[in-house]
Amino acid sequence: MLFASIALCLTIHCFGGSKISSDTQPQKSVIQSKDTVVNVSERFAILYKKYDKDFKLWYNPYIIRLKERDTVKIAEFSYENGGELDLRISPSKRFVVLDNIIKGYVENGDEKILHENYLCDIIDLEQSIVVGSMQTHCGGEWDEDDRWVDGGEIIFDGSLLKKK
Numbered sequence: 001m002l003f004a005s006i007a008l009c010l011t012i013h014c015f016g017g018s019k020i021s022s023d024t025q026p027q028k029s030v031i032q033s034k035d036t037v038v039n040v041s042e043r044f045a046i047l048y049k050k051y052d053k054d055f056k057l058w059y060n061p062y063i064i065r066l067k068e069r070d071t072v073k074i075a076e077f078s079y080e081n082g083g084e085l086d087l088r089i090s091p092s093k094r095f096v097v098l099d100n101i102i103k104g105y106v107e108n109g110d111e112k113i114l115h116e117n118y119l120c121d122i123i124d125l126e127q128s129i130v131v132g133s134m135q136t137h138c139g140g141e142w143d144e145d146d147r148w149v150d151g152g153e154i155i156f157d158g159s160l161l162k163k164k
Contacts, residue, residue, distance in 0.1 A: 032051055032052075033049065033050055034050060034051040035047060035048070035049060036048045036051070036058065038087055040087065040089055040093055040096055040125065041089075041093035042066065043065065043067060043093070044063060044064065044065065044066065044093070044125045045064040045066060046061050046062070046064070046087060046098070047062045047063075047064050047071060048060060048083075049061075049062065052082060055082060057083060057084065057103060058082060058083055058084065059079070059082045060079055061074060061077070061083070061098060062074065063123075063125055063128050072128045073128070074128055074129065074130060075127075075128055075130065076129055076130040077098075077121060078100055078121075081100045081102050081103075081119070083098050083099030083100060083101055084099050084101075088141070089142070090142045090146045090148075091142060091143075091145075091146060092158070093125070094124065094126055094146065094158065095123065095124060095142075095146060095148075095156075095158050096122075096125060097120050097121070097123070097148065098121050098123055099118070099120050099138075100119040100120055100121050101116065101117070101118055101119065102115075102116070102117040102119070103115070103116045103117075117135075119133060119134065119135050119138070120135075121134075122148060122156050131156070131158075131161070132148070132155070132156045136150075137150040137155045140155055145157075145158075145159050146159050147159065
């Protein structure tokens with residue numbers, strides 16, 4: 001009993017009487033440089049420049065034009081958001097659906113709460129631009145005519161865009 005009293009007094013003295021909690025607060029996530037290339041076709045690949053180990057998300061995707069040996073930024077893409085390496089490639093390999101996940105901690109008084117919002121973007125690889133953004137239709141799939149279809153509904157029709 002004497003030992004427990006001494007230990008308690010030392011704890012109070014060392015921590016200034018602060019409340020000692022066994023709950024650990026989430027640390028700020030650290031994004032590190034980590035170039036990772038995912039091949040799409042013989043013409044294109046996607047280069048992710050950064051990785052967040054805590055959130056398990058990849059950031060800063062760029063299009064690599066393999067024949068031209070050129071790397072370009074995707075116009076109108078939200079680069080502050082991350083994604084997984086789950087590329088959904090259209091049959092023509094002109095379009096790809098990339099995750100666009102918003103993930104982070106919000107402070108609510110003394111508590112930090114993890115918030116996540118899952119979005120996805122349709123990227124035209126030839127034009128290097130976002131041509132469609134979705135939240136509720138990210139679970140769709142490509143049909144043989146380069147149309148993104150979800151629940152029988154055509155969400156995006158790539159065949160309507162002019163071929164270059």
